[in-house]
Amino acid sequence: MKEIITGAEALMRSLMNEGVDTIxxxxxGSIMPVFDAMYDHRDDxxxxxxxxxxxxxxxxxxxxxxxxxxxxxxxxSGPGAxxxxxxxxxxxxxxxPIVVIAGQVASSVLGTDAFQEIDxxxxxxxxxKWSYQIRRAEDIAxxxxxxFYIARSGRPGPVVLDFTKNAQTSQVAFEPEIVDNIxxxxxxxxxxxxAVREAAELISRAxxxxxxxxxxxxxGEAHEELKAFLEKGNIPAARTLLGLSALPSDYPLNVGMxxxxxxxGCNANTNQCDVLIAIGMRFSDRVTGNLNTYxxxxxxxxxxxxxxxxxxxxxxxxxxxxxxxETLPLITELMSKGEHSEWIASFADYDAIENEKVTNKAxxxxxxxxxxxxxxxxxxxxxxxxxxxxxxxxQNQMMSCRYFKYTKPHSLLTSGGLGTMGYxxxxxxxxxxxxPERTVCVFMGDxxxxxxxxxxxxxxxxxxxxxxxxxxxxxxxxVRQWQELFFNHRYSCTxxxxxxxxxxxxxxxxxxxxxVDRADLDAxxxxxxxxxxxxxxxxxxxxxxxxMPMVPPGASICDMIFE
Amino acid sequence: xxxxxxxxxxxxENLAGVLNQVTAEFTRRQxxxxxxxxxxxxxxxxxxxxxxxxxDEQTINKVVKRLEKKIDVLRASYYTEDEIFVQEVALYKxxxxxxxxxxxxSKIIRHNHARVIExxxxxxxxxxxxxxxxxxxxxxxxVAEQCVLQFVKSGHxxxxxxxxxxxxxxxxxxxxxxxx
Numbered sequence: 039m040k041e042i043i044t045g046a047e048a049l050m051r052s053l054m055n056e057g058v059d060t061i062x063x064x065x066x067g068s069i070m071p072v073f074d075a076m077y078d079h080r081d082d083x084x085x086x087x088x089x090x091x092x093x094x095x096x097x098x099x100x101x102x103x104x105x106x107x108x109x110x111x112x113x114x115s116g117p118g119a120x121x122x123x124x125x126x127x128x129x130x131x132x133x134x135p136i137v138v139i140a141g142q143v144a145s146s147v148l149g150t151d152a153f154q155e156i157d158x159x160x161x162x163x164x165x166x167k168w169s170y171q172i173r174r175a176e177d178i179a180x181x182x183x184x185x186f187y188i189a190r191s192g193r194p195g196p197v198v199l200d201f202t203k204n205a206q207t208s209q210v211a212f213e214p215e216i217v218d219n220i221x222x223x224x225x226x227x228x229x230x231x232x233a234v235r236e237a238a239e240l241i242s243r244a245x246x247x248x249x250x251x252x253x254x255x256x257x258g259e260a261h262e263e264l265k266a267f268l269e270k271g272n273i274p275a276a277r278t279l280l281g282l283s284a285l286p287s288d289y290p291l292n293v294g295m296x297x298x299x300x301x302x303g304c305n306a307n308t309n310q311c312d313v314l315i316a317i318g319m320r321f322s323d324r325v326t327g328n329l330n331t332y333x334x335x336x337x338x339x340x341x342x343x344x345x346x347x348x349x350x351x352x353x354x355x356x357x358x359x360x361x362x363x364e365t366l367p368l369i370t371e372l373m374s375k376g377e378h379s380e381w382i383a384s385f386a387d388y389d390a391i392e393n394e395k396v397t398n399k400a401x402x403x404x405x406x407x408x409x410x411x412x413x414x415x416x417x418x419x420x421x422x423x424x425x426x427x428x429x430x431x432x433q434n435q436m437m438s439c440r441y442f443k444y445t446k447p448h449s450l451l452t453s454g455g456l457g458t459m460g461y462x463x464x465x466x467x468x469x470x471x472x473x474p475e476r477t478v479c480v481f482m483g484d485x486x487x488x489x490x491x492x493x494x495x496x497x498x499x500x501x502x503x504x505x506x507x508x509x510x511x512x513x514x515x516x517v518r519q520w521q522e523l524f525f526n527h528r529y530s531c532t533x534x535x536x537x538x539x540x541x542x543x544x545x546x547x548x549x550x551x552x553x554v555d556r557a558d559l560d561a562x563x564x565x566x567x568x569x570x571x572x573x574x575x576x577x578x579x580x581x582x583x584x585x586m587p588m589v590p591p592g593a594s595i596c597d598m599i600f601e
Numbered sequence: 602x603x604x605x606x607x608x609x610x611x612x613x614e615n616l617a618g619v620l621n622q623v624t625a626e627f628t629r630r631q632x633x634x635x636x637x638x639x640x641x642x643x644x645x646x647x648x649x650x651x652x653x654x655x656x657d658e659q660t661i662n663k664v665v666k667r668l669e670k671k672i673d674v675l676r677a678s679y680y681t682e683d684e685i686f687v688q689e690v691a692l693y694k695x696x697x698x699x700x701x702x703x704x705x706x707s708k709i710i711r712h713n714h715a716r717v718i719e720x721x722x723x724x725x726x727x728x729x730x731x732x733x734x735x736x737x738x739x740x741x742x743x744v745a746e747q748c749v750l751q752f753v754k755s756g757h758x759x760x761x762x763x764x765x766x767x768x769x770x771x772x773x774x775x776x777x778x779x780x781x
Contacts, residue, residue, distance in 0.1 A: 159618055164625050168672045169618070188672055221772065222614055222675040346666040349659075 040211035045175035046075035048212045049139070049201070052182035053083070055214040058110050060084040060101060060471055062094040066114025067154055069141030071206035073112075084471060086500055089492035091118050093464035095125020096490070098136040100468025102129075103451045104426055104476075106259070108189050109136040109468060115143060116154030119200075120161070124458055126196045127165045131455025132280060133257060135194035137185050138162075144204040145173040158200040167195030173202050175210035183217040192225025193344045194257060227345065229360040229368060237339045237356045238372035240313055246381045247273045248311035248336075250296060250325075253280035253454075254318015254343060260363035261447050264317065265289070267366045271376040274385060276304035278319050279439060283449035287423065293385040297325045298589045299436040303388030305595040308333050310384070315339045318362050321351040322455070327595035341365050395600040396586045401441065407580040408556055410437035410509045417479055417507060418442040420563045425477040425505075426451065426469050430462030430486030433515035436585040438481035438507075448473075460489030463506070467493060470502040477567065479505045484534050485514040491542070497572045498546040505566050506574045508539055511581045519584045523599075524591070543574040550574035604655045606635070608685055608759050611650040611668060612642060612675040612768050622671050623650060626664055632656060636689075636756030644772065647675060653687075653757045676768045678761075685761050691736040691754035693727040699748040700725050706746050713739045724750055 043051070049072055053061070061083045065073040076085055088094040091113045098109030113122055119140035129136050143152040162169040168188045172181050185197040241247055255264050261284060268275050274293045277284055279300075285292045294301030296308070305327075308314065314336040319325070326332045329351060340347070340354035341362050348357040358365050400411030414437050418425070423443040429435040429452040439452060451469060453461040466480035487508055497504050518532040543550035549569055553562045553576070566573040587598040613619045620639060627634055635653045642649035656664075661679050668677040697720060700706045710717065710727055713735065719726040729739055736754050743749045 160621065163618060163622050164629070171617075220672065223672050344670065346663070346670045348666075350663055350666075 040213045042209050043212050044071065044075065044206065045178055045208055045210055046071040046206040048175060048178040048210055049182065049206070050075050050079050050082070051212060051214060052179055053110065056108070056182065056186040058083060058108070060086060061110050061112055062086045062088055062097040062101070062468065063112035064088055064091050064094055064114070064118060066118045066141065068115035068143055068203050069112060069118070069201070069206075071203065072139070072141065072201070086467070086471065086496065088464065089495045090490065091121030092124055092460065093467075093490050093493045093496060095122040095136065095138060096128070096458070096461050096464035097468035097493075097496070098138075099125060099129055099134045099461075100428065100451050100465030101472040102135050102468070103465070104448055104469040104478075105472035106448065107472065108186055109134070110139070111136065112139045113141070114154065115141040115158070116156050118154075119158045120156060123161065123165065124456070126162060126198065128453050128456040128458045128461060129196035130165050130167065132453065133194050133253060134196065135189040136196045137189050137199065138196060139199045139201055141206070142171065142200045142202045145202045146204065148202070158198065162198040165196075166198045169198040169200070171200040171202065172205050175205045175208045178205065178210065179212060179215040180217070183215040184220065187217040187220070188223070192223075226343065226361050226364075227359045229358065229365045231368070233356055233358045234365060234368045235372055237358050238369045240337055240339060240356060241271055241273070241315065241369065242374040242376070244313035244376070245378070246311045247271060247313040247315060247376065247378065248307060249273050249275040249315045249317060250319050251275050251277045251281040251284050251317055252319025253278070253284070254341075254362055255281060255284040256447055258318060258343070258361050258363040259447075260318075260361075260366055261285070263363055263366040263370070267370040270370050271373060272378045272382070273315070273376060274378070274382045276300070278322070278325055278454075279452060280450070280454045281319060282439060283444040283447055286445050287443040291382070293382070294389075295440065297322075298327070299440065299585050299587070301389070302392040302587055302598050303385035305589065305598060306388050307385060309335065309594070309596045311336050313337050313339065315341070316352075317341045317366070318343070320347050323351070326351060327589045327593055331594035392587060392600075400437075408553070408559065408577055409583055410434065410579050411441045413507065413509060413559065413577050413579065414438040414441040414481060416559060417563055420567055421477050421479065425449070425479045426473060428452070428462050428466040428469055428478060428480040430480070430482040431457045431459045432483045432486060433511070433519065433583070433585050434481045434483040434486065434509045436516075437509070459486040462486060463490050463504070464493045464496070466504045466506070467496055467500065467502045470504055471500070477505060478503070479507060481507045481509060483515055484508065484510045484512065484536050484539075487539070494542070494546040494548065498548065501571055503570070504572045506572065508574060508576045509579050510536065510539070510576060511579050511583065512536055513581060515583070516585070518582070522582070522584070539574065539576050548572045548574055550576055552576045552578065554578045604657050606653055606682060607656050607661050608680045608682070608687065608757055609650070609652040609654070609661070609665060609668075609677065610680065610759065610761070611652070611677045612644070613648050613650065613671075614673040614675065615641075615646050615648050616673050619648070619671070619673050620650070623652075623668060623674075626667055627654065630660065630664065632660070632664070638756040638758050644769065651757050651759050676771065680759070680761060685759040687732065687757050687759045688730055689733055689736055689755050689757060691729050691740070691752070693729070693740065693743055693749060694724050694751035695727060695743055695748040696750055697721065697723055697725045699746065703746055703748070706743070706748055709739065709742045709746070713742070715739060
């Protein structure tokens with residue numbers, strides 16, 4: 039016998055059916071029946087009230103990225119919903135599974151410009167994996183089950199449910215549903231064995247094979263399969279920004295990071311290899327630089343779960359479409375053992391140049407103002423390289439990603455595709471809730487921190503143990519760097535007149551420390567990590583430090599500049 | 602790269618908003634849709650879209666892959682003109698008094714193998730099925746006789762020259778898989 043309940047309660051039951059344990063949200067008019075139902079489920083869900091809906095979306099992303107589970111946020115219609123758009127866009131570009139449930143005006147007044155009515159499905163269709171309006175309580179069980187299935191399966195992504203008020207309040211005979219199949223949707227394409235064989239043969243014959251590792255390995259939980267593949271083929275591997283924790287930093291075949299601020303050897307050798315094996319990565323322009331000069335000498339094998347990524351930016355000679363957890367072992371089995379020590383050693387020559395010109399100075403400047411790189415490395419060391427690194431966007435992101443070290447999967451949350459300033463703080467909150475057993479360190483600049491600074495209130499209320507490292511250079515540093523290099527030092531609108539961040543932290547009851555001198559850094563990091571709960575480590579860093587090396591925009595990836 | 606006229610055929614679930622998603626993928630690249638036809642297909646509950654537009658091969662290939670990626674799209678494919686049979690339908694509403702006083706008009710109708718589907722004292726409706734060129738030729742001939750009250754032509758509708766019906770097979774396989 040089906041139970042008769044309200045639509046709002048049906049949503050609660052459906053979320054429980056999907057294993058949801060946390061809701062990031064913010065109430066408002068059109069979603070009030072749902073928040074009323076949530077009142078009866080305070081023991082079933084951790085209910086995190088953010089201070090701005092953008093924070094809810096990013097927190098759900100942080101929750102999802104750190105745990106692999108679907109992040110959930112519930113907001114009201116109109117402005118509540120539009121405030122989540124940046125998070126939804128971020129999630130589609132970075133393949134993050136979240137479900138955003140937004141209130142909507144009653145279906146009887148749809149299209150009348152009712153109070154706080156916007157066409158959310160229309161607005162979110164281009165930036166979500168699926169967007170659907172629930173107009174009848176009878177559709178809730180099906181729509182929620184479908185939403186979670188779509189968000190988490192295949193290449194993950196954001197799903198939007200636009201939930202009309204009448205559907206929340208009307209009565210329905212409820213029975214939970216499970217969706218594990220949609221006939222128009224093929225989340226895990228079946229591998230084409232011919233492509234697998236061709237790829238294995240090409241790799242077996244390769245003299246200078248080079249693997250590019252993307253977030254697909256993390257999303258597919260294919261870490262061990264990847265290692266088995268690399269080890270059998272003796273193939274050097276570089277990681278994209280989002281793939282950084284797909285391999286441990288000290289893994290012998292890991293040769294570094296790709297891209298605009300990646301490692302010199304990885305970029306230069308992309309144009310020296312004879313077979314390029316892209317695994318779960320999408321050849322972003324930040325990785326490839328000028329496409330006309332990108333890896334033209336190489337045969338390209340592209341492993342991806344998403345058929346639309348094949349030939350999108352770089353033409354694949356052999357596309358291997360499928361889940362890399364499935365396709366990697368198939369290739370590994372068919373290929374022969376490789377021996378490429380000379381080729382692997384060639385990366386070290388470039389490393390030596392990069393170390394001399396950039397890395398040593400960034401990590402051991404000796405005197406002068408503190409540098410972002412040394413702060414990042416010291417925090418990494420103090421956490422035994424096992425923390426979850428969350429970054430905001432800009433110089434703080436590139437520096438912390440470059441100089442942090444990774445020992446565990448799912449250890450980096452950063453806004454790669456959209457480059458969302460303001461992502462870091464709320465995403466870190468989500469991570470502390472999803473993986474409470476891990477230390478979560480978020481690096482922010484003085485620009486990005488202020489973009490969602492109101493979430494300090496959420497940290498206070500949730501007692502979220504976020505270790506915040508503010509790299510303060512009194513500039514919008516990355517834009518300033520571009521202005522210095524490409525706009526003739528014209529610092530248009532990039533100097534920041536900053537507030538006293540330690541006083542702000544204090545106002546939220548968050549302990550903090552300001553570090554100006556190098557001599558105080560170690561003790562301050564220790565204090566941050568040993569203080570229970572949240573902590574703000576405010577570091578005054580060199581104002582006009584640049585992230586180097588760098589592939590200038592439009593340049594070939596092998597033409598990196600060092601100063 | 603050289604542009605040519607492509608016909609895109611899409612099958613989708615019959616849900617609200619799919620057309621919006623289809624057109625958005627073209628709008629995003631500022632590609633102009635020349636013709637568009639949406640109707641039910643031979644498969645129950647499945648809608649069929651036929652679009653024609655000018656593009657180069659590389660772009661249309663990328664767009665169509667992204668269309669097929671939409672959750673509610675069952676299949677999307679693109680064809681050059683020699684890979685499909687295309688037809689359009691046109692309706693011409695002409696003045697009956699002019700038709701009666703000008704014998705040239707009825708000659709034009711016969712020569713073009715058009716069909717008269719309605720006659721009353723004020724207007725006559727003529728229908729022609731064919732390719733764009735023939736349809737526009739008839740229109741120009743009517744215009745020369747100054748008898749046209751209204752003219753409309755449909756978008757492309759097309760069937761492929763394939764021997765195998767891929768979508769039917771895909772759905773059949775899916776059904777078989779689910780039954781197992």
